[in-house]
Amino acid sequence: MSVIPETVDAVQEALVAQRYVADRHLAVAIHLALQMGRPLFLEGEAGVGKTEVAKVLASMLDEELIRLQCYEGLDVAHALYEWDYARQMLAIRLLESGGDHAEVTDIMSREFLVARPLLRAIELAAQGRRPVLLIDELDRADEEFEAYLLELLSDFQVTIPEVETVKAVVPPVVVITSNRTREIHDALKRRCIYHWIDYPDFDREMAILRQKAPEVDEELAAQLSSAMTVLRNMDLFKPPGVAETLDWAGALRILGVHELDADAVDETLGVVLKYQEDVERVRAAGIDELWS
Ligand SMILES: Nc1ncnc2c1ncn2[C@@H]1O[C@H](COP(=O)(O)OP(=O)(O)OP(=O)(O)O)[C@@H](O)[C@H]1O
Ligand SMILES: [Mg+2]
Structure with a gap:
């Protein structure tokens, strides 16, 4: 503690x-x-x-x-506690079998409860x-x-x-x-x-990238952060969150991309956007409008 x-x-x-x-x-x-x-x-x-x-x-x-x-x-049972019926049945059988099972006293006690x-x-x-x-x-x-x-x-x-x-x-x-x-x-x-x-502003997104994806260099981080701001202002069906920023950084690293360009962005849009309508909308608006 x-x-x-x-x-x-x-x-x-x-x-x-x-x-x-x-x-x-x-x-x-x-x-x-x-x-x-x-x-x-x-x-x-x-x-x-x-x-x-x-x-x-x-x-x-x-x-x-x-x-x-x-x-x-x-329901409350799943969130709070449930009786362990299998153990209770076993205890009852042991008692019925007539042996010396002094430890089994009360099957409605704490030890027969499963805490949720x-x-x-x-x-x-x-x-x-x-x-x-x-x-x-x-x-x-x-x-x-x-x-x-x-x-x-x-x-x-x-x-x-x-x-x-x-x-x-x-x-x-x-x-x-x-x-x-x-x-x-x-x-x-x-x-x-x-x-x-709220969605992070540019500076906070940069700081998050610095913490969570330190291998991304400053310039790419800035491009990603501005692209995210633009995307979130585009009235998309599902605007990307911070999770998507980090995924995007990871995807670009795997592909060996160190600087955003239209091809790299176009190829990786599926990491950031999860609806075809959103992908089409971004393409129609012009991919290179995302950062500059
Ligand atoms: N402020 C932040 N600092 C560092 N990492 C962040 C921050 N915000 C989000 N993340 C990262 O973004 C990812 C998504 O965060 P999280 O799962 O908490 O989102 P959520 O709001 O619970 O989303 P959902 O509504 O989809 O459950 C995580 O990997 C988390 O580490
Ligand atoms: Mg969550």
């Missing part, structure tokens, strides 16, 4: 040490979430670094990253740890699940009726992400520190 940075500047530096380039607003949001023990609610387009925040926080704090990937139909991400996070937090709980893409889950989450994030405690109530001593570090395919309820958002992660 390492110490939580005490100032916004210290947070920003600690993030860079994990190769994550945050602007000041995001650093402030993270700082407040850590200090106030509130969940951090991150919204933004695809590939702008939402999920990565939780990953870097876990390594920054040297704590476990517990990830709950949301999907349609996700939410319980795992609360159990660690009940021991005074601060694991990072990532609730990823909450907009994909149903509203009933959201309602349960609201309750959990209010008191950070879980009651398992047959067993016990587990309560966090300190709140875990919670990061909730959403791609905003639907709105998350105000009641849940109210409990969180909210931050919209």
